[in-house]
Amino acid sequence: MISPEASTLITLIFYALASIVGLAGMIMRSPLWRRLGCWLAMAGFICQTLMLAMGFHKALPGGLSLGAYLQMLAWFVLLCGLAVWFKLRQETALLFAAPLGLMLFAMSAPYLSALVQVPPSLKAPFYALHIGALFLSLGLLALAFAAGALFLFLEGRIKSKQSMKGFWQDMPALSMLDKINAFTTLTAFPLYTLGIVAGLIWAKPVFGATVTGDPKEVISIVVWLLFAVLFHNRLANGWKGRKPARLAVFIFLLCLFSIIVVNTFMDTHHAFIRR
Incomplete structure (x- = not known):
């Protein structure tokens, strides 16, 4: 093997x-x-x-x-x-x-080699649903970030009348980047919501409360609220272009902060490293 x-x-x-x-x-x-x-x-x-x-x-x-x-x-x-x-x-x-x-x-x-000390209670079905849904939503959000960042960059070049010849001609149209951003964010938000809800249900028997004030919970709720704003405005108000691109970029960067800083350096149930 x-x-x-x-x-x-x-x-x-x-x-x-x-x-x-x-x-x-x-x-x-x-x-x-x-x-x-x-x-x-x-x-x-x-x-x-x-x-x-x-x-x-x-x-x-x-x-x-x-x-x-x-x-x-x-x-x-x-x-x-x-x-x-x-x-x-x-x-x-x-x-x-x-x-x-x-x-x-x-x-x-x-x-x-840096392992999290995970108790057997974390193997519950709701925990698996919590992790799986959040991973998938983060993967989609990463693509929304890439599409949004490229949209903002290309739009800036076009507005400043910089050359779009050669390599730049093969970049996706702004409308296609916006379509990718819309597809990924509109798919990711329900998955992110499912992951959060599953995590809250799982937390009750494990930690004795649905919401414990854990730093990861707080930042996840902030991300969800921003995500909800993006989702609502995409669907209800027909948001297109710069606004959803900027918000998708910001939400993804906030998720990176949550993963890199909160999970690694803060005292949280979700920490990667236990000393």
Whole structure:
């Protein structure tokens, strides 16, 4: 059987090749290279899926480390990138997902030995639903962030009348970036809500209260409120363009703060490292 180390290395190689080939395809304006980058990203995703299915992280005592968390997040980012590729026939989302997945995978390496001391009560069905729904929503939100950031950048170039020749001509139209942003955020919000509700239900028997004032709970509720504003205005008020792009970017950055700062450095039930 292939070792966890070899499987991780193969996945990293596929993601790295997908990032390099995809970027080269965009720079050289080569549809063939861009398509090859997408297929390499899919190969990396399949390899990582097999690694997870074979349970390479099941032997870790105490639960997920930060490294395993980041690797799972990378998997969900690629999953969402593939979904957008198949759903909207847009290679750009997957070509952006590949380097993001590569970055998350590479960042995971130093933390693979830092384990969370997770009690058996965390194996409840609502906990699995809580984690799964939130991971999927974060993967979608990462693509909303990429689409929103690229929208704002390209719109700035257009408004300042900078050249859009060559490489820039192959960038998705602003309308398509807005469509990707809308699709990902409108899909992610119900999943994020499901994850939050499942977490609150699970918290009652485990911690004795639905809301405990945990720092992660507070920032998650703030994210949910901002997400609700974005979701409502997209659906009810027909928000398009800069406003939803900016808000999606801000929400994702707030989620990154929650993952990197709150989970790692604050006293919370969701901490990665227990000393």
